[in-house]
Amino acid sequence: MKSNIVKIAIIGSGNVAYHLAKALKQTEQNLVQIFGRNQDVLISISKELDIPVSTNKLADADLYIISVSDSSVEEVSKLIKNPNAIVAHTSGSLPKEILKGDYNKASFYPLQTFSKSKNLDYAEIPFFIEAEDKDVEAILTEVASEISRHVEVADFEKRKYIHLTAVFACNFVNHLFARAKEISDSQQISFDYFMPLIEETFDKIKSVTPKDAQTGPAVRNDKRILEAHKELIKNPEQLAIYEVMNDSIQKMYNLD
Numbered sequence: 254m255k256s257n258i259v260k261i262a263i264i265g266s267g268n269v270a271y272h273l274a275k276a277l278k279q280t281e282q283n284l285v286q287i288f289g290r291n292q293d294v295l296i297s298i299s300k301e302l303d304i305p306v307s308t309n310k311l312a313d314a315d316l317y318i319i320s321v322s323d324s325s326v327e328e329v330s331k332l333i334k335n336p337n338a339i340v341a342h343t344s345g346s347l348p349k350e351i352l353k354g355d356y357n358k359a360s361f362y363p364l365q366t367f368s369k370s371k372n373l374d375y376a377e378i379p380f381f382i383e384a385e386d387k388d389v390e391a392i393l394t395e396v397a398s399e400i401s402r403h404v405e406v407a408d409f410e411k412r413k414y415i416h417l418t419a420v421f422a423c424n425f426v427n428h429l430f431a432r433a434k435e436i437s438d439s440q441q442i443s444f445d446y447f448m449p450l451i452e453e454t455f456d457k458i459k460s461v462t463p464k465d466a467q468t469g470p471a472v473r474n475d476k477r478i479l480e481a482h483k484e485l486i487k488n489p490e491q492l493a494i495y496e497v498m499n500d501s502i503q504k505m506y507n508l509d
């Protein structure tokens with residue numbers, strides 16, 4: 254049994270709140286409540302995870318994890334009136350000072366893409382912690398370490414760049430999948446055919462740097478194929494992406 258059990262309340266009922274609740278349920282920490290504004294969603298989380306929920310009375314806790322949309326973090330942070338509490342948001346792109354209240358301000362940022370419908374291996378998710386002092390930092394590090402094997406202290410300056418890197422490595426890559434599927438769908442080609450290719454692309458960069466792993470007509474400087482592809486593309490956004498990506502690849506390899 255652990256000596257430092259922290260009473261935790263999560264605020265929010267979206268993707269991150271749900272997964273943090275699920276992850277914390279598997280630890281020895283005491284998750285006392287999920288607080289939010291969406292009654293139906295809270296009830297379904299409560300039924301699935303067996304955690305008390307509320308839309309009107311925030312429970313007493315040692316640690317409040319605010320996991321609402323970035324634009325609402327500041328407003329929601331004003332709900333907490335306990336000066337002894339630790340209040341942490343989960344955003345990669347907000348400073349801890351966005352939290353407005355007389356309490357210990359912190360950040361508890363999990364670097365992963367979260368969707369409720371997708372199970373995750375929580376032990377593999379890097380957590381980045383920031384706090385106002387070493388004691389709070391130690392408490393948050395301990396809580397995160399019960400979830401994950403990768404916990405680090407990172408100030409806002411570092412977190413901003415972690416989040417920016419994640420936008421390139423995840424959000425943009427996912428958007429390219431969405432555009433790729435648009436193209437295959439337009440020709441009634443199953444997107445399933447591309448799964449082994451996508452999996453190998455990700456697998457390869459575990460052993461070869463992304464720069465060294467680059468293939469395709471742009472890095473081969475195959476102008477005939479580049480022009481032929483442009484002829485095929487009718488959608489202006491797809492064309493703009495095609496051009497900007499080829500341009501970026503050719504600049505990286507000094508080909509233009």
Ligand SMILES: NC(=O)c1ccc[n+]([C@@H]2O[C@H](COP(=O)([O-])OP(=O)(O)OC[C@H]3O[C@@H](n4cnc5c(N)ncnc54)[C@H](OP(=O)(O)O)[C@@H]3O)[C@@H](O)[C@H]2O)c1
Pocket residue numbers: 265266267268269270289290291294319320321322323325328329343344345346362363364365366367368
């Ligand atoms: N998604 C990710 O992959 C990811 C990864 C790392 C960190 N984060 C960070 O984690 C935080 C939550 O992201 P998310 O993806 O979980 O968001 P989300 O799925 O869009 O959920 C947002 C939640 O915020 C609630 N909310 C918004 N405004 C509110 C307000 N004024 N009062 C009370 N509740 C409010 C929403 O309630 P309703 O349902 O009623 O609208 C919903 O429960 C953000 O700071 C985000 O930057 C996200």
